Amino acid sequence: MPRSLRLSFPDAIAALEAVGEPTRLRLIALLSEAELTVTELTAILGQSQPRVSRHLKLLVDAGLVDRHREGAWAFFRRSERGAYGRLAQDILETIDLSGAELAADRRRLGEVRAERAQAAEQYFARHAAEWDRIRTLHVPDSRVEAAMLAMVGERRIEALLDIGTGTGRMLELLAPKAARATGIDASPAMLAVARANLERAGLRNVQLRQGDVYALNPGETGFSLIIIHQVLHFLDDPARAVREAARLLAPGGRLLIVDLAPHAVERLRSEFAHRRLGFSREEIAGFLDDAGLDPVASEALSPLAGEGDVLTVALWMGRDRRRQTDAPFLSQTSEVA
Ligand SMILES: C[S@@+](CC[C@H](N)C(=O)[O-])C[C@H]1O[C@@H](n2cnc3c(N)ncnc32)[C@H](O)[C@@H]1O
Incomplete structure (x- = not known):
């Protein structure tokens, strides 16, 4: 395996410590399904925003989650590249994701996605006439x-x-x-x-x-x-x-x-x-x-x-x-x- 796909011993300990906590493991599972904001994650997990932000920061610092800003919003997504991406994927593939807590998270994620799609469609509806006209x-x-x-x-x-x-x-x-x-x-x-x-x-x-x-x-x-x-x-x-x-x-x-x-x-x-x-x-x-x-x-x-x-x-x-x-x-x- 290429060296770039291996973590050093201290980095591996830090990453495993970061993910070895219930909320953070739930976050990793959710962020594998979709790119999400803190507000959306707060709604899904039912925890306070500062708490969710603190967990996210730990995961970002440990290399398991990527964060990017888009205007006033920040989006989070499970790291997909290199050794951290592989580690996160291996962990998820090893876990039974059908357990009650993770299944409830996925259900709430579905609701958040539906709301998001509806808001986007309303925007699109306001501009669709213009776009159809130019086509x-x-x-x-x-x-x-x-x-x-x-x-x-x-x-x-x-x-x-x-x-x-x-x-x-x-x-x-x-x-x-x-x-x-x-x-x-x-x-x-x-x-x-x-x-x-x-x-x-x-x-x-x-x-x-x-x-x-x-x-x-x-x-x-x-x-x-x-x-x-x-x-x-x-x-x-x-x-x-x-x-x-x-x-x-x-x-x-x-x-x-x-x-x-x-x-x-x-x-x-x-x-x-x-x-x-x-x-x-x-x-x-x-x-x-x-x-x-x-x-x-x-x-x-x-x-x-x-x-x-x-x-x-x-x-x-x-x-x-x-x-x-x-x-x-x-x-x-x-x-x-
Ligand atoms: C006519 S749309 C074309 C969208 C897409 N490429 C397509 O064909 O379906 C032009 C897009 O360019 C984006 N755009 C215009 N100026 C830009 C800029 N300076 N930087 C980034 N995006 C820009 C607009 O926001 C808009 O979404």
């Missing part, structure tokens, strides 16, 4: 998504990042092909909708983070595939966003940009907050080049007969120029050749 302006999503899947290819994606994930649609489409996936968006409201959608889709390998496209900090680099779908036209500096994305790619990793081709529908600015009226092939090629990526594929989806006078959507794929040094290992697991 009717370009070629059908089904064509765009089929073209994206074809361009991404069959190989397994080791680490996927979706920048400006919105309601998480791209993660729903591509996370099933990925070992792990992360979605980033500036809007907590959008992320709330995404969280509900991804839970409904049963995608457990996805993390969502609040973040800005110009200051990405998803806690790691080395993504094998990054998606920027219908986001660049909102931005005042799309080239910078592409450079920032490229910085997070693994050597040989790929960036797939999907956006509108150049158009003249000025009202997209006034009605939908677009800054840019689409992008030409040359402009995107320049962005990719500046970011150290080679253009490797592109496709323009113009309207077909019967689709009406709708806007063309284009796909552009760039690949990181650095050579992979660990190709023989990665070729078994990653989609990067």
Whole structure:
């Protein structure tokens, strides 16, 4: 077993001590099911907030739980990587989770999730009309998504990042092909909708983070595939966003940009907050080049007969120029050749 999957003796004692307490073991079990806030955990466990926070801090300090802030909220999730992730998983797999206390926790977790989904749906309902309206302006999503899947290819994606994930649609489409996936968006409201959608889709390998496209900090680099779908036209500096994305790619990793081709529908600015009226092939090629990526594929989806006078959507794929040094290992697991 690799050394990175082993804990030192003192670290193992600290981790086992942290988990060796009823509330903390319940927390580990709950945080394996979902990413949760202190408020949600307090409601599920029926304990005071300071108490729950104290237990969470011990688990975070021991490396068994990851914490990340999203605006005023902090989300907690069971650590899934490295030796701590393995230890937490081994402990859970060894325990009979059908006991009364843990089963009651899971039932209350179900109620919390249902409330969360309802709140997100209400938000979505308020904005759905707008989104449906914009969809009717370009070629059908089904064509765009089929073209994206074809361009991404069959190989397994080791680490996927979706920048400006919105309601998480791209993660729903591509996370099933990925070992792990992360979605980033500036809007907590959008992320709330995404969280509900991804839970409904049963995608457990996805993390969502609040973040800005110009200051990405998803806690790691080395993504094998990054998606920027219908986001660049909102931005005042799309080239910078592409450079920032490229910085997070693994050597040989790929960036797939999907956006509108150049158009003249000025009202997209006034009605939908677009800054840019689409992008030409040359402009995107320049962005990719500046970011150290080679253009490797592109496709323009113009309207077909019967689709009406709708806007063309284009796909552009760039690949990181650095050579992979660990190709023989990665070729078994990653989609990067
Ligand atoms: C039209 S939505 C596209 C969502 C998603 N990619 C999709 O296609 O379903 C654009 C998203 O970009 C996000 N966004 C806009 N500017 C951003 C920024 N500076 N940093 C992060 N996200 C941003 C918005 O919050 C919104 O969710």
